[in-house]
Ligand code: ADP
């Protein structure tokens with residue numbers, strides 16, 4: 001089984017990224033051949049700042065390694081170190097119905113939030129399909145917001161296979177129900193573009209401040225509280241045992257404690273949960289060449305696979 005996923009280096013990683021995509025990807029690295037990449041071509045649709053793009057890309061690599069990506073099991077690389085993927089994206093675009101892209105939620109959402117409606121943003125799903133198909137991927141671990149993109153990928157692979165013969169493998173999305181959509185401070189989906197994130201590697205005071213700013217209603221301290229009316233219990237369940245979560249929910253329902261107390265408990269749990277990863281991150285930072293070595297090794301592995309698939313595709317479509 002080949003497992004593939006990517007993450008854009010368009011900002012700092014948050015716990016929605018961790019539980020929705022990174023942790024499932026890290027768990028899967030033990031179950032097959034894993035390829036994980038930093039989607040820097042994709043990030044160009046929103047980030048036009050070369051120094052920031054370079055720095056974010058390294059930082060995503062660092063954070064992913066700190067969270068448990070094991071380079072002995074999983075290849076980690078930059079999308080742009082496999083430039084053949086843009087060639088496959090072009091070939092796929094020639095069989096992509098424009099209407100399919102017009103129905104993509106992500107394009108509409110991003111334009112509504114003010115991103116430039118470029119041709120690149122519009123054809124984002126085609127490049128993502130190329131990312132997946134160029135490695136003959138079987139399984140794609142992602143959060144729920146990426147499900148439609150994996151469906152587009154399957155549609156394009158089917159279209160190519162109908163047109164040119166069985167050349168591309170159909171991938172399956174892997175979405176974990178409990179962590180498919182991690183809520184942010186305001187209860188909406190946590191997302192860097194909504195400013196409602198808790199960053200995985202925030203400083204202690206910053207993380208505490210973020211947790212304490214979770215939006216709650218004005219139920220008085222003595223009164224019972226609805227455990228589902230704020231994101232506190234859902235976030236707590238990600239970093240505590242089921243028994244502890246049940247106890248917290250019971251304390252909500254009982255009344256007598258304020259939201260501030262619950263938020264403090266959540267902060268303590270979150271901070272402890274990520275402690276080993278912070279330590280690992282410091283160890284990696286102490287080895288200046290480590291990240292580049294990991295990325296170079298990952299790129300070599302990814303290129304070898306991509307070259308094989310591209311040779312097949314070029315022959316099938318008549319480019320060779
Ligand atoms: P953002 O919405 O912050 O820009 P990205 O779109 O870069 O995040 O997402 C990167 C990966 O993390 C994707 O696989 C996405 O599904 C997952 N992800 C992002 N936010 C969440 C969330 N709140 N809950 C679950 N998964 C998420």
Ligand code: TRP
Pocket residue numbers: 004005006007008039042127128131132140142146149
């Ligand atoms: N679109 C994904 C996101 O915004 C990133 C991504 C690009 C990706 N190519 C991919 C994810 C291929 C999985 C597979 O998070």
